[in-house]
Amino acid sequence: MGLTNKLATKIRTKDQVGAVGVRGDWASYGSIVAAAIVRGAACALASTNVSSTAFRGNDFLGINATKGTSASRIWVEQNGLDQWLFSLGVTKVSYGHVFDWQLQFDVVEGPTGRSVKVSTPAQSTHDGTLMNKHQFMETRELVLTGLGLGKAPNLSVEEALTRSSQRYVAWPLLELLVGVEHLDLTIRTTLTALEIDERLNGLPSRVVDRGIDLRTVKVGAAGQLDDQIMSISTSDHGEYRDVRIRFDIELNAQTALNIINVKHARFLSSVVQQFLKAGDPTAHVIEAGSSTDSPND
């Protein structure tokens, strides 16, 4: 029995070559369609109740394998624009992976056109039978058929998976802070007001209001979130200019999102410094609030 199973597994996991019907430029089109096909297969598999076991070794009664069974995990890796590695298995306590199987798809350009080589870099068997063999066959066929047809799959499975992923707030994320974050920084520079203005145009944040000596930019996410504003004001002192960055925000457990805004504000202020120093290496941060005639006061 075991021998028959082993032979069947050997045949099942043998390398295959399939046609690729995706036409057009590979980088700007083909690889995107191929990636969608692989994603579609992954999402289809993820939406089933497939399970795997981390147990390996001799298990005569099958007790250990049953004890160690848990929901399978799927890893999808795209290497470059022409290789996809698809793995099914579970994680183990050594932060390693136990794979039931891996499927690798390599798209190659040949004299007669594109083709895909399918290989099985890793596999696990139980009594000679490939673990989760039906899922293996189905995944391989889905990808091969998709690539052969050359059409991107319907994205509804992916969208359903996205919705499912967002149903829970995957939120071991927040270190909830309470208090008031106050960012007040002044940079002294010899750049002219016009040069400062030009440099700040590259700031990766939406401009809310832009005046000669005061610019306000939006901090944080767009959409329906409350806008948080950071002000960047310039005051002229003859030989030098002071650029003052201010951002105030109140934090509490209900406004956890604001933590993100604070992080973003800190980054933006560092970019302002970076931009000013690129034009004026002598630009430097002076004591906060030492600028006495900031128009923002």
Next chain:
Amino acid sequence: MIEAATESQFTSTESLLAPLIIGFHLDMSSTDYLDLSVRGAISALPSASVQINLLLKGNRKAQLVAHERLAIQGTDKLGNVIVRLCDRRTGEENDVAWPRWRWQVTCAILQSNDGPAPIPEAPTNILLFVSRFQLARGQIDSSTQLAFFRHFVVEGLRGIDPELIVLGGQHDWKDAWWSVSNAD
């Protein structure tokens, strides 16, 4: 062909795994705006404190080990910017945590020899795609951070180029996802 591609692949979808094609109107040669926006997104991305049951060397029993799940920037073999969400243990360098990924996003600037630009009206076409991800229990691993990262890269680029064109997967934001109270 590109029109067909635009219709089939880059039309609006709510998928978090679908790629983004971004049409950027400024020249990237003098300033790496993409890198700037990616760094902005990483800086804004909240890190997560997670406990993972691990069997550490020298121990006979697995124990909970604290990890910080955070985004780390790197470069792939083709020179593209990549960002991974990794599990880093206390005191570890990012390099050590790099193989412990949850997802990876690749940000590639499409070159003229890659074929016709999907968004021809924009001089710079950026392809932002999820090059590594994990699925478990019918969900995308660390999806919230992934959604936020995509959103922030787009927001950063839009801050520089208000006329930015974005096609493809999910990149907008909805408050409802963040409601702390609806966690089951």
